[in-house]
Amino acid sequence: MSGECGSGENIAVSNKRCRNKKQTGKDVAVQGTNDSSIVSKCSMVNLGYFNDVFLKGFVNKTTRRAPLINRIILVLNIYVLTANENSPLKCNIAASYAFSFLQILSLGAGFDSLYFRLKASGELKNVVVYEVDFPNVVQRKATLIKNKQEFVELIGCIDEIRPTQMGRLYLSSMDYKLLGMDLTEIVELDHLLMQTGLNPACPTLILSEVVLTYMKGESSSAVIHWAADRFPSAIFVVYEQIRPDDPFGQVMQRHFTQLNSTLYALTQFPGKEAQRKRFLNEGWEECHCIDMNEFYVGFIPEQEKQRIELLEPFDEYEEWHLKCSHYLILSASKGFLTCLFLHPPPDFHFKKIDTLNPLRITVSLCETETENPLLRRFAHCSSHIAPNIILISGGFGSRDGQHGRLKDVSLMFKNGPVWKCSSFGDQGSIHLLTERMFHSMTALCDKRCIIFGGRTSPLKPVTSLLCLNCDMSDGAISSIGLSVKEIECSGDVPLPRWRHSATEVIYKGLKYLFIYGGRSPRELVLNDWHFLNLEDYSWADIPVNGPTPESRHSHSACSWKGGVLIAGGLGAARIPLASIFHLRPTWSGFIWDRIETVSSFIPRYSHTAHIIGDKLLLLGGVTIQSDSIPEVTLIDLKTGQSFDQCIDSNLVTWPLMLHNHSSVLVKERQVLVIGGGGNCFSFGTHLNHQPILLKLPEIR
Structure with missing residues (x-):
């Protein structure tokens, strides 16, 4: 009979199944962050923060997010994905004019609409976009794309959208490849990318929006090292959390832990300097990083800031600045590409002050x-x-x-x-007390x-x-x-x-x-x-x-x-x-x-x-x-x-x-x-x- 005691082999198999089941649960939780993120981006678009007609194609039901969330998502999109002249996307596309070809590799792309937005604006000439995410996420995205005629028309001939014999390439066209692969399987990912036409010799932009942090340290470092080793000329752009130990950071960590989405990299690489050294140690030649406050102050034009202020009522300044101080944008580069887009304008004055031996x-x-x-x-x-x-x-x-x-x-x-x-x-008189x-x-x-x-x-x-x-x-x-009395004042009343x-x-x-x-x-x-x-x-x-x-x-x-x-x-x-x-x-x-x-x-x-x-x-x-x-x-x-x-x-x-x-x-x-x-x-x-x-x- 099968009792409580079993052979060492059976116990090992059982333990492996438990570990696999636990890891599957974490993977599902991480995949769920994609759904939340895409709804937030739709909220931002619906309120006029950002123009993207394609996002709604990936969402069944839109929900209005708080102004704070809309602003955060906007700044990220301005930085990585828009016509901002200092964005890595623009810098890389501009750099591609000196070459015959450019590649964009988006790791953990989720339901992002980057490819469709660039294709519609005519900015994908001689550019190929590769998107990688969990197979379940990619399969859902591929289905949504196939069912939207405007997506199919942008990608190209419907006959070009077909699964291949490789099994993990869900969509393929001349300039768009959608791949389902766990990023921890870096050897298999490399093999699949090479099979689908990725050319290491071409200048390459690698994007990672809150992706590497969900991976254990050795796995995420392996991705960073692989990219540095594989591409002689590339830029790696990362957006993720920092500063886990202060009060806001503790609340942030607790939130992701409760979602079963532990932020592994946050503990091992808690700040900007630790992240910078990490990329340099893994083979990147140059690395710069700033937090989101530094970016907003130094890179967003004043006219754009004023436009943002007029979009919807906003009074969450503390939370806005705290959140921005707990997320960084990092750019690592090697070869012909540089990180000049993270260097602030000449008139930028933003000196950091730190306490000394308090x-x-x-x-x-x-x-x-x-x-x-x-x-x-x-x-x-x-x-x-x-x-x-x-x-x-x-x-x-x-x-x-x-x-x-x-x-x-x-x-x-x-x-x-x-x-x-x-x-x-x-x-x-208690009725006089108002909220x-x-x-x-x-x-x-x-x-x-x-x-x-x-x-x-x-x-x-x-x-x-x-x-x-x-x-x-x-x-x-x-x-x-205690008595309460409402006072009628005389004279010129100040503004409320x-x-x-x-x-x-x-x-x-x-x-x-x-x-x-x-x-x-x-x-x-x-x-x-x-x-x-x-x-x-x-x-x-x-x-x-x-x-x-x-x-x-x-x-x-x-x-x-x-x-x-x-x-x-x-x-x-x-x-x-x-x-x-x-x-x-x-x-x-x-x-x-x-x-x-x-x-x-x-x-x-x-x-x-x-x-x-x-x-x-x-x-x-x-x-x-x-x-x-x-x-x-x-x-x-x-x-x-x-x-x-x-x-x-x-x-x-x-x-x-x-x-x-x-x-x-x-x-x-x-x-x-x-x-x-x-x-x-x-x-x-x-x-x-x-x-x-x-x-x-x-x-x-």
Whole structure:
């Protein structure tokens, strides 16, 4: 009988079957990424981002993707596949004019429509396109092509579209070869390509869009080495993930692991330099790589950027920049072909800044009753209204078991060593609380809190101004009362906005709310400011002189010396800023002073800031000018020296994202960080699980 014990041979066979079954499951999962990708590309085309009439022929049903996904797919297509003069495709086709022939070899091509788009535009003269993917994917693509008359007409005579005796050549014409082959079978792939007419002596462009990373290291390196060894003159263009270890990278890795599509190369070759050395070690003569932020800033014309901004409402800047910093474009070359298309224009200034030997700051989880869903949110506001009492309002987070925009006001208070949180409000006025994100909530000295601005969607700013009054007359936290009142302001009302700042200032003995910057539905970045008299709620005209700061939103603002200290933000060119300005009170109004720093610090936006003595503390944020994420920077406002510090988050068991968060200085050297996170591209929404307490070193 067949019992639990068997011969060694039977066990070996069984183990092999299990491994094969497991590998088949992974292959199917990887093939599924093709279907998702092609739907995303159709979404982009349908909204006018890119012109491609052929993609719809490979999709049964189109789905509108989020603006963030549309933008990412667009940039990739502009780089590799379009008329952009710096794209590898254009450079290679131009190079082919010096030769009699050119080849394009697309590895893991999926349902890409590259061949049909080039053929229709007349750009495939003396060019042959070879596409390789899993046999199942290729068989489906071949069937779709045969059933579309416009595809057949472009390929050529219908008689030329026929399976061959080789079995793995699914379509063949004079300039198009569709091959079904697992890329791990590199010897067989080489044999099949040679049989179908690939000429190693011809200049060749090899494309790999998120393909090699799904292969184990030795297999993907074998493909890279084979290409370098086989083609004397070629360019190898790769687009795939990098930076697996920071919080966004951890979420990205977890997403692909859950899809059973492990990113093998990401661990072994985590960054640009590791990838560059890899290709050089495998035989390529020259290799350059940049991340997608560098490409977008340096290679996309300003006119095209402006066109993109007008296509659909967009307000996911943090996720856009984070995603772009986690994908690279690599070009390796040898022979007559060079990588000049990855060299930025002469007027391109994009210096990367990295922290040097930063100090480490300990962080601990804030002790709460439970992982309260009220504290899991981003794009919200927090205000410290009294010792150990914090108000939290709005944002995006958990509500009734689902994610959505929030309108509640929650009270976070410390009861012994434990922080508690509850949502509350005056039932008679709670209807005044509306959903809003990226608003401001400013705690005034008299225990009032002013909520201004914000949005529900990028087309719908919130126009109401609310005053929250906290009644703490009996001193008991349990009996704190909250009332909400909508304020009707007089005077010239500023444009509705969000991602602005609102700070209390004093002028001639009167208190004002200073509103600065932000964005609106029509203006992507604002550079105006306004003063709201906090006694009669009138908009006042107060003279302001001095050099005007750059337009910005998502900056930080702190009260300092009777005025305001503005730091960082996202500028008009959609590039993070590192400038600091002080709105200083004078006898006749205010004046802008630029705070000069003698050492560079990482530009950032979507951060928070606090003043500790004469030191400015910048916490978190998003940048594109560094290969590391901003964590803690301390700037001496007297000397201009800056000091970077990194957070030791070993005690935090989940990815700690320090953007779209709020923070409160609870003691002189303790900062409570509440919420944070965001929509991580197509990898899912990540919300920091609970508040953390940041313990700063002694500040001198």
